[in-house]
Amino acid sequence: MKSFDLVIIGGGPGGYSSAIAAAKRGLKVALFEKEKLGGTCLNVGCIPTKYLLDKAALIEKIRSLTQSGIFREAGSFSFRKIQAEKNEVVNKLVNGVSFLLNKCGVTVVQGEAQLIGPRRAICNGEEYKADNVIIATGSVPFRIPIPGSEFSLDSTDVLALEKLPAKMVVIGGGVIGLEMASAYRSFGTEVTVIELLDPLIPAEQPEAARLLTSMLKKRGINIRTGSKVERIEKNPQGFIVYSGKDGKTFEDCADVVLMAVGRKANLSGINVEKIGLKLSPKGFIEVNSKQQTNLDHVYAIGDAAGGYQLAHVAYAEGETAVSNILGNEREIDLSAVPRCIYTIPGFAAVGITAQQAQKNGIETVLGSFNYSGNGMALAEGASGTVYVIMEKESKRTVGVQIVGEGASELISFATLAVAEKLTLSEWETLIVAHPSLSEMIREAALDSFERAIHKI
Amino acid sequence: MVKQIKMPNAGQTTDRAVITKLKVARGDKVNRGDILMEVETDKAILPIESYTSGIVLDILVSEGDTVSEGVVLVVLGDQSDLESYQGKGQQGPGADIEPVRQEPAQSVEDDEYIPILKGPVAKEGAEPAEKAPVDKTPVESKSTEYPAMPNAKKLAREANVDLSLVKPAKGTIIKKSDVEAYIKAHQEKTPDAAQEYEVLPMTKMRAAIARRMLESVRTIPAFQVTFSIDMTKAIALRDEIARIHNSKVSYNDIIAKALAVTAKRYPLLNARYEGDEIRIYKHTNIGLAVSVDGGLVVPVVRNVDSMSLEEISKAYKDKIEKARSGMLTTDEMGCGSVTISNLGMYDVDHFTAIINPPESCIFALGSISMNPVYADGEWKSVPIMKVTASFDHRIIDGAYGAQITRTLKALVENPVLMLY
Known part of the structure; x- marks a missing residue:
């Protein structure tokens, strides 16, 4: 032993x-x-x-x-x-x-x-x-037990595909489903995402979730929320995914069906x-x-x-x-965990949403800044929006949500701000490099109290 | 640029196919979409198309070869490749000039590249990215290891040959023949004793058994029915014939007779599944599996339904003798609709046999053993034979099969009913 x-x-x-x-x-x-x-x-x-x-x-x-x-x-x-x-x-x-x-x-x-x-x-x-x-x-x-679920692949299988599928149905509009949908869509696959809940990513700031959904749709991904997958059938051409929404049945054909409903x-x-x-x-x-x-x-x-x-x-x-x-007592602090979805464009969030704050009895203000007002974003051809949630009374930063290019990198800066509960006056004295996408976080924070420079 | 045409995936059920016909020869010009050869799988004949145009530099397979997915079939190139390719062949293995090595991974198929923008901007037939500078980089000759055909690799592995020592005759790809030549040249140095197993020569009979049995399990949806026959009266019948006629009939003969009688009521026993149709024959032709040296054969006795038990017995004795001495002719085999396979003499309780296609069924007979049976308020010792019938479900359904086995059981248990 x-x-x-x-x-x-x-x-x-x-x-x-x-x-x-x-x-x-x-x-x-x-x-x-x-x-x-x-x-x-x-x-x-x-x-x-x-x-x-x-x-x-x-x-x-x-x-x-x-x-x-x-x-x-x-x-x-x-x-x-x-x-x-x-x-x-x-x-x-x-x-x-x-x-x-x-x-x-x-x-x-x-x-x-x-x-x-x-x-x-x-x-x-x-x-x-x-x-x-x-x-x-x-x-x-995890696989949901529907008839024909054995015809579906999991994320591991889909990552290892040797041939680019012409059509793909993604069951589950969570992080894994959306990332796979995004990658294969950009490679040229016709992708349909079927999600049981409505809207997508319901735990995040609704403005940001809506924007992400519309930007993904603009990239050509078919997204059907509030839709329940009933069964998968195999036919000589591939697979048919049957799903229901508001009493209507939808049939989606696919070469590959990805089941990404959780782990x-x-x-x-x-x-x-x-x-x-x-x-x-x-x-x-x-x-x-x-x-x-x-x-x-x-x-x-x-x-x-x-x-x-x-x-x-x-x-x-x-x-x-x-x-x-080792005897050094320590408790986990998950109050400022960055959450990223690496779609194209990306999504990243940290801290709480305005809705979560309201539930806890905290009044907040939501500031935002669009990529179109940022020099770096224009130079790079990037688009999106940054949202900053601040406590109304203490003027402290409690949450940041970003939809757009560079979201997963920008969120580290935002995580520090949320972890340190940066106040409005601290944001005002902070110097951020120009031109950079990071400027937008400061601008969005200032916008919470209508002090953004590049926004009316 | 030299391009390779590889064996595509031939279908879901198989990854092996046999080259049936070559449609091009070395030096031929081909266009994209031209058929280079035909291959046959267990299901269909597939044409192998060229994905590109060029001159056939080399054909790496010949008719009759078995190939699997990914095997290089044909090498294509342009005029300049033709010269350099042939040049390499003439220089032989000892050539000092480094060959232009063709990485398999770099000779990509044209259609592997997916256009980024589909629509008006992407031009049809646009040249794939020019990769010539990479391709033509000469490789250090000292450490050159040539790519090898899978069958060459297999042979090298089996014969314990280091592939890096084998020089391809053409200077590009190591073929099976190159390895064979190497082995021949180094025969003394690689003694056979070093091998850990010996390969049984694939005789015609073994190959036929392998092919037919595999065909059976792959294509016949078979189901099995096992039942017990009380052999008391069949044994008595056998003894009676021996006493009166001084001749021996076997249990196989009795079963064959009973099958022929059963077939009168259940004619699907006479059926064969041929060319996607069920053909019901007028007479009952019954095969008997006979083990011989190195395999087995199934001689068939025809028209069993019109023969007496004595005639049946004589016919099978004759066939068995011919089978053991290798004198069977082809028209004495392969014409049955049902086969009897008996392993009773090896003390086998019961077993399942594989249907001999295109027959409808096969009967597997176990040994006769004394079994306790509870009847009329007491335990009796009864000789029981367990029989397992395998039926082709395309011809015979469960209930029909069970009716056949029930009838057969009744007839063998009461042989006198065969007169009825």
Whole structure:
């Protein structure tokens, strides 16, 4: 039997970052990964999606430059090459993670660990004992049980398509569905998104959600909200997706059907009942603000612990867990978590919306600034709008929402403003580089109290 | 630029196809869309079209070859490629001049490139991005490893040959023949003992069994019915014939007789599924699976319905003897509608047999064993034979099949009913 100070199950962003953090603080750490280091994010999630979206955005740019006559010809591209290069980028990152773990002295065990007790694991026939355990097993795609759901692909499959489909139906208008829809639409696929809820991304600021929806529609993505998918049928040409809305039935043909309706906790190997681990009603591992489960010295982080399914939240939760293991009590603070959708154009948000503030009895004002009033945006041919939500009385920044190019980069600046609750007077004295898209955040903040310079 | 035409995906059910006809020869000019060759899958004949125009530099397959998806079939190029391609061939393996190496990944298909802008701006037939400078970069000759055909790779793997030592005759792609030539030249150096397994020569009989059995499981939706026959009276009948006529009939003969009688009431026993139609034959022709050295054969006795048990027995004895001595002629096989397969002598309880296409069914006979049966208020020891019938569902449905097995059971259990 091998003994460790800390055993981490799962080598995704949460798992590997916790392993490195703990090892750097002197703990003897073992990390178990049954597939590839980097988990969903690196291998079949964020990173490969972003590779596709980057190429897709470039293709969109070429299209617009050709239409305006700056380029004489648009040329052509190879989807197969994009896929091949994407795999190289993923491999590079996976190797990078492996290198970091090795350098920090983390024992990486390739194989599926089975928890046979709260702090005992078996992997590849060998038994491991740990003083502390972090469960970071992540999540797996979830399929709604409709007839023909077996004909649908999940995001992992769609990322690995070898041929560009002519028509694609995306079931689920969440982050994953919209990003895939955006990438394939820009490559030339005819895309239809079917979403049960109405409107899209209902938890975000309605003005921003509406703008994003209309901009995606303008790019040629068919979006049908408030529509329930009933069944998928196969025919010689491909698949037909039947969906209902307001008593009407819609039939959408597709070569590829993507089911992106959410992800559930991956509890494979955890033996929840045997070790007595408590789950939430939705089937995620229940944790407190210190990432502790109901079992002593057993922590859970990332997608497996529910909440935000974001790699950067998993990082934060992992660091919180490691800190508590080392005896430095720390609670997770998720009040300023950036939420990005890497569509074309992009969406990013941080903090709360005006509606959420109102529910908590806080009166807010909403400032906005359109990309068309920003020099940098005009130079780049970018369009969109920045929204800033400020408390009316204290004049503090509580939320920012951005629709438009560069949203995911701009949001870091906005996150700092929300985390630090920047006040109107602080915004007024802040100097932002010109020309830059970042200026728009300051302008939108000032606009909340009608003090924006480049807006009437 | 040298371009490769690869075997496309031939369909969902198979990834293998046989080259049936070459339509072009080396040196021919072809246009985009021209048919280069025909391949046959288990389902259909597919024409292989050229995606581009050019001169046929080389044909890497010949008629009768089995190919799978992705295999390079034909190499195309223009006039200048023709010269350099042939030049390479003449220089042979020892040539000092570095060959223009053709990366498979770089000889992309024209239609792999998707136009960014569809509509008036994108010109039809626009040249794909010019990549010549990349393509023509000579590669260090010392470390050159040539691309190899899949069958060449396979052979090299099996024969334990390092592919990097094999020089292609044409200087471009290593073919199977190149590997064979290498093996021949290095015969002494690679002793056969180093191999860990031996390959059984694929005899005609084995190939036929492999092909027909695979065809059966792939194309016949078969279902099985297992039932037990009380053999008490069949055994008595056999003993009686032995005592009176001093001749031996086998249980197979009795079953064959019973099948022929059953077929009078259930004529689908005489049916064969041929050319997408069900043909019901007038007479009952029954095959018997006979194991022989290296395989099995199924001789058929025709018109069993018009024969006496003695005649049936004699006919099968004759066929078995011919089968064992390899004297069967082709018209003595492959004309049945039903086959009997008996493994009873190997102490097999019961088994399922694979239908011999295009027959409608096959009967698998197990051994006769004493079984306890509860009847008339007491336990009795009864000789039972378990029989499993496999039916082609395209011809025979479940209820019909069960009626056949019920009738057969009744006849064997009471052989006297065969007179009725």
